[in-house]
Amino acid sequence: MAKVLMKGNEAIGEAAIRAGCLNYFAYPITPQSEVAEYLSRRMKEVDGVFLQGESEVAVSYMIFGAAAAGARVFTTSSSPGISLMSEGISYMAGAQVPAVFVNIMRGGPGLGGILPSQADYMQATKSMGHGDFRLLVMAPASVQEAVSMVMQAFSLAEKYRNPVMILGDGLIGQMMEPVEFLDDYKVEPTNKDAWATNGMRTRNSQSRNLVKSLFLDPEALDKNNQILKAKYEQMKREDIQYETYNAESDYRLLIVSYGTMSRVCRTAIDNMKKKGLEVAMLRPLTLFPFPEDQILAAADVPNCEAVASIEMSMGQMVEDIQRSVLGKKPVHWFGKCGGDVPTPEEVTTFLYTLIDGPA
Amino acid sequence: MGKTFKKPEALADVVTHYCPGCTHGVIHRLVAEVIDELDIRDRTVGIAPVGCAVLAYNYFTFDFQEAAHGRAPAMATGIKRVRPDLVVFTYQGDGDLASIGMGEIIHAANRGEKFTTIFVNNAVYGMTGGQMAPTTMPEQRTTTSPFGRDTEDVGMPIKVAELIAALQTPAYVTRQAVLKPGQIVKTKKAIKRAFQYQLEGRCFSLVEIVSTCPTNWGLTPVEAINWAQDTMLPYYQLGEYKTPEAA
Numbered sequence: 001m002a003k004v005l006m007k008g009n010e011a012i013g014e015a016a017i018r019a020g021c022l023n024y025f026a027y028p029i030t031p032q033s034e035v036a037e038y039l040s041r042r043m044k045e046v047d048g049v050f051l052q053g054e055s056e057v058a059v060s061y062m063i064f065g066a067a068a069a070g071a072r073v074f075t076t077s078s079s080p081g082i083s084l085m086s087e088g089i090s091y092m093a094g095a096q097v098p099a100v101f102v103n104i105m106r107g108g109p110g111l112g113g114i115l116p117s118q119a120d121y122m123q124a125t126k127s128m129g130h131g132d133f134r135l136l137v138m139a140p141a142s143v144q145e146a147v148s149m150v151m152q153a154f155s156l157a158e159k160y161r162n163p164v165m166i167l168g169d170g171l172i173g174q175m176m177e178p179v180e181f182l183d184d185y186k187v188e189p190t191n192k193d194a195w196a197t198n199g200m201r202t203r204n205s206q207s208r209n210l211v212k213s214l215f216l217d218p219e220a221l222d223k224n225n226q227i228l229k230a231k232y233e234q235m236k237r238e239d240i241q242y243e244t245y246n247a248e249s250d251y252r253l254l255i256v257s258y259g260t261m262s263r264v265c266r267t268a269i270d271n272m273k274k275k276g277l278e279v280a281m282l283r284p285l286t287l288f289p290f291p292e293d294q295i296l297a298a299a300d301v302p303n304c305e306a307v308a309s310i311e312m313s314m315g316q317m318v319e320d321i322q323r324s325v326l327g328k329k330p331v332h333w334f335g336k337c338g339g340d341v342p343t344p345e346e347v348t349t350f351l352y353t354l355i356d357g358p359a
Numbered sequence: 360m361g362k363t364f365k366k367p368e369a370l371a372d373v374v375t376h377y378c379p380g381c382t383h384g385v386i387h388r389l390v391a392e393v394i395d396e397l398d399i400r401d402r403t404v405g406i407a408p409v410g411c412a413v414l415a416y417n418y419f420t421f422d423f424q425e426a427a428h429g430r431a432p433a434m435a436t437g438i439k440r441v442r443p444d445l446v447v448f449t450y451q452g453d454g455d456l457a458s459i460g461m462g463e464i465i466h467a468a469n470r471g472e473k474f475t476t477i478f479v480n481n482a483v484y485g486m487t488g489g490q491m492a493p494t495t496m497p498e499q500r501t502t503t504s505p506f507g508r509d510t511e512d513v514g515m516p517i518k519v520a521e522l523i524a525a526l527q528t529p530a531y532v533t534r535q536a537v538l539k540p541g542q543i544v545k546t547k548k549a550i551k552r553a554f555q556y557q558l559e560g561r562c563f564s565l566v567e568i569v570s571t572c573p574t575n576w577g578l579t580p581v582e583a584i585n586w587a588q589d590t591m592l593p594y595y596q597l598g599e600y601k602t603p604e605a606a
Contacts, residue, residue: 023441049440054466058433061426061463065434068424069404071441091427197422197438199445201401210416212407212425 003178008143008168009034009076011179012102013042015150016074019187021100022048023073025062027055027081030114031170032104035076056081060088067092067099068211070196072154072189074100078170079108079120089163090129093228094213096195098157100150101135102166104173107339115339116170118259121316124167125288132225134232136164136239137287139258143177149285151187156239158190160231167287169312171260171341232289241285242294245269250303251280253351254329256295256321257310258284260341265310268347279351280304287317292324299329306354308332310347367391369400371418380580382537382570383411386479387418389537389547390450393554394421403446404438406431410452411485429460432467435474446557447474453492454484457517461493464523468563471528475553475564478519481572482591489575493517496590501575516594520567524600530562532601536569536592538584545597562603569595 006014013035016024024043026036036052043050049066053059056077066073077085082103092099105120107113124137136156140146149166157164193203197211215221246269257265262283269279282298284291299307307329309318318333325331334350336342366372370391377383394400400421407415409428416423426434431449439447456464456478464476483501484490490503494516498507508516520534531553535546546568553564569591571583578586 025437025440051436051440053433053436054462058430058436058463058466061430061433062437062440064430065406065424065426065437066441067437068434069438069442069445071437073437073441087427088430095425197404197424198442199402199404199422208420208422210423210425212416212423214413214425 003180005176006143006179007034007174007176008146009104009173010038011143011147012076012150013038014181015147016100017042017046017048018181019151019154020189021072021074021154022046023066023071024049024075025051025053025059025066025073026075027053027059027077029056029078029081031106032076032078032102032173034173056084057088060085063099064088064092064097067097068095068197070192070198074102076102076104078104078106079117080111082120082123086129089135090131090133091213092163093129093133093135094131094224095211096161097211098161099163100153100157100166101163102150102168105167105169107337113339114170116260116312116341117337117339118169118261118312119314119316119337120167121287121311121313124165125290128165133228134288136160136162136235136289137167138164138241138285139167139287140172141259141262141283143172143175143179146172147179147181154187160235161195162231167259169260236289239286240289240291240294242291243283243285244298245281245283246273246278247280247282247298249278249280251278252303252305253279253354254299254304254307255279255281255310256284256307256317257281258287258317261310261312264342264344265347267344268351271344272348272351277355290320290324292320295321295324296326296328299325304329306330306332308334308351308354310342311335312341313337367395369394369420371420373417375418376414377411378574380571380573380583381411382481383479385537385543386477386568386570387415389543389550390448390477391419392547393551396551397554397558399446399554399558402444403448406434406447406449408449408451408455409486410455412450412452412479413486415450429455429458430463431455432460432463432472432476436467436470436472439472439474443473443560446554448477449474450477450479452479452485453481453494457493457519465526468523468530468565469526469528471530471563473557473560473563475557476566477550478565478567479570480519480567480595481570482516483572483575485572485575494519496594518595520565520600523565528563529603530601531556531564531603533565533599534567534569534595534597536587536597538569538571538587542597556603569597
């Protein structure tokens, strides 16, 4: 099948359709409004559902209602809009309802900026809403990867009956890259009759289904929380994904970076290699579950002097890296907020300070 | 002599948590009777609010979802868009619909989402212990308006039926009451009409129902009925505010 040049946002929309998700509710927000623009036409072609809701708050509940009724459904937004969805996402996690959320990150906090950022890492991986729950979070570094992750996201959401988030950034959303949609990406429909409110006659059943997150009885609420926790433990056992770059070398520094930032780091690593300095990168593909053991193993080799988190934030993933490395090597952070993606040269300059000391 | 009166199948055979004299019990029953009569129980999905009726799902015997406060119309929109064959209704109180959920109800009604909203107006926040609602009457004392609702400070009560009826999209909007037997009969007819419009795929429906809250009004059930008749009905006038035929 031929590759097509597509804008990230549009490819994400197309990927959902190829994954059998024919239902999209969304609200415009820069830098991801193109998803809605694309799907407002494309959903009609596939006889799917497209609705622009009145706010991200409302959209998050349209997602909840539709998903709870058994439909495969997703939405896209960007940082401030994702904040508005936190309550709905918490409800969905508590009620064990699957759906896919895509955050095309922009600068924050507050209204922030419209250029790329990675400043919602903690929100996505630690605290997407109130209460004890986690999202499975994946971070693509290319448009092709965004496509494959969007498709995987539906399987994972339905496997765990939990919302799943794709954490992209404005660059991934806006850039155009060659993309192909392979047939073997197809995501089979799952049977949701055990829990979905899809109508008793749809299930041929006399017993009704109830989707709720309220458990007034303390034992019942504790039990619900135990069920949720067990899922997150299972995610940690079964669904960690990561990649390494230049890890076969005798690297002196280990970079941990994801998404767009990881591509810049790759160029920096290639440049430094030519100058005789070996640096490796571990790129998490899942930010939750986080490849803690793998980062520790990559850091805990004799030649490696330090670990650096390179992220477009004021230092969020760095805390997870510190936690993973267990104090065995020093952990540093380099980043920039505002929307200017750090250049390979800026990354290189920073990494040299770790080797040579501050300039 | 055969059975002339029985519990609707759509109503669960359980004791409710509602207060003595609470009109939720009456309204639940009317909704259940309509669902039985239209034979739609096996394809109905109800959406419970946050409010005294947060546990409404315990009292009906068909699929139910529990919404966050005010968000039921958005959830109903989601369900109805992906499964237009399901019969969907929201059941909401004053805080849920007219306060936090005002945006959601207006937009769902304006888009003409083909579901039904049962709006229980008892001029107060019941579940949380009697605070002021957007529908609280002028001078009415509540736990957050202990000196009486000061309309200079917080404005006049909101007339939801009129507000929704002012939208340009065809809909069925009616205000009924369940204070007297005659009103209860009319309320049931209105609820049935609303569900029938949904079965036709015709329009959005809102049935506002003037109700009592004896506990938080500090009145006996009978006093509460009289207070609602005397104080609420002159302001919240009953009637059909909009029908799709008149569009």
